[in-house]
Amino acid sequence: MEKMLKTKNVAYWYDKKEHKLFDNVNLEFKEGKLYAIIGSSGSGKTTFLSLLGGLDKPRAGTIEFQGVPLSKIGLTNYRNHDVSMVFQSYNLFPYMSALENILTAMAITKAEHVHDKDYVFEVLEKIGINKEMAKKKVGRLSGGQQQRVAIARTMCCDAKLVVADEPTGNLDEQNTFEVLDLFKAVAHEQNKCVIIVTHESMVAQRCDQQIELKNNEFLIK
Ligand SMILES: Nc1ncnc2c1ncn2[C@@H]1O[C@H](COP(=O)(O)OP(=O)(O)OP(=O)(O)O)[C@@H](O)[C@H]1O
Numbered sequence: 096m097e098k099m100l101k102t103k104n105v106a107y108w109y110d111k112k113e114h115k116l117f118d119n120v121n122l123e124f125k126e127g128k129l130y131a132i133i134g135s136s137g138s139g140k141t142t143f144l145s146l147l148g149g150l151d152k153p154r155a156g157t158i159e160f161q162g163v164p165l166s167k168i169g170l171t172n173y174r175n176h177d178v179s180m181v182f183q184s185y186n187l188f189p190y191m192s193a194l195e196n197i198l199t200a201m202a203i204t205k206a207e208h209v210h211d212k213d214y215v216f217e218v219l220e221k222i223g224i225n226k227e228m229a230k231k232k233v234g235r236l237s238g239g240q241q242q243r244v245a246i247a248r249t250m251c252c253d254a255k256l257v258v259a260d261e262p263t264g265n266l267d268e269q270n271t272f273e274v275l276d277l278f279k280a281v282a283h284e285q286n287k288c289v290i291i292v293t294h295e296s297m298v299a300q301r302c303d304q305q306i307e308l309k310n311n312e313f314l315i316k
Contacts, residue, residue: 098162099256099288100124100147107142112154116142117311120156122278126255129282131299134308140292141260143308148180148258149173149288160256162219175204179249181259185241189234193224193244196233197251206252218247222277239270246277250285257281257289263298275301 105120124130124147134140145151146158149170154166157164165173165228181187187196194215202211208214219229222243227265242262249257259278263271275298282289282303291302299305 096276098123099126099160101159101162102147102153103157103159105146105153105158107139107146107154109142113147115180115207115311116306117154118150118155120307120313122313122315124256124288124290126288127282127286128288128304129302130288131302131305132290132292132308133296133299133305135292135295139306139311140308144258144290144292147256148178148282149273168213168287177243177254178252178256178258179204179252181242181249181257181262183264184237185233185245187233187241187244187248191231192231193219193233193247196244197248201251204252205256205314208251215247215251218250219244222247222272238265239267239274242266242274243269243277246274246281249287250281255287257287260287261292261294263293263295271295271298272301 102122105266106115106118110114132140132143146153147164160168160173160177179304194212197215216226216229224240224243224247228236228240233244263274266274278289278291279285293299307314307316
């Protein structure tokens with residue numbers, strides 16, 4: 096398995112340097128693997144994920160994607176091409192259909208299959224969204240269906256890294272397991288690196304590796 100993402104001596108704090116959320120973080124994330132980041136509320140999981148996703152920069156240290164520092168890739172470039180994000184609140188355009196949401200993301204990120212509607216229908220069909228549903232405004236789909244569309248969006252885009260913040264936080268147990276299976280498929284079948292933040296132990300236990308943020312340190316479990 097190839098290294099995808101590496102943090103080197105990463106530290107972060109919001110207001111005061113004395114109030115570090117984490118310090119000296121040295122972690123490696125590989126392709127083809129599904130990771131869970133766990134930890135108590137307020138420990139800094141979302142903040143750490145936002146650094147991995149290129150939404151913010153570490154206060155100290157560096158993050159490398161495929162051996163290249165994010166500062167060299169450029170955060171906008173990184174966000175547009177290398178990383179794909181999934182959120183608890185789905186972050187889809189509610190007045191667009193699933194198909195339009197995905198085609199738009201593919202156009203922005205210049206995905207290989209850009210404009211290929213049949214390809215998108217095929218991916219959606221595989222994850223339980225038929226053609227008829229794919230043409231409806233996503234705001235009219237259920238939470239579980241919307242999260243499937245958000246995952247299909249990452250499947251149709253070419254980014255090799257997927258980061259997801261509490262992606263099952265709004266779902267019931269059955270949908271949680273189904274969505275988790277989809278993330279597994281993204282990691283194992285598409286050979287992507289998938290990193291999920293979760294506070295649900297039943298989600299974390301089903302990932303390939305758990306990493307706990309505790310007392311400002313990351314522990315590999
Ligand atoms: N923009 C901000 N400015 C200042 N402090 C912030 C900001 N965002 C988050 N924090 C603080 O940083 C700490 C970590 O927040 P973060 O959201 O990363 O934790 P978390 O582990 O994801 O929590 P939860 O599980 O409750 O979502 C919290 O104490 C939070 O109040």
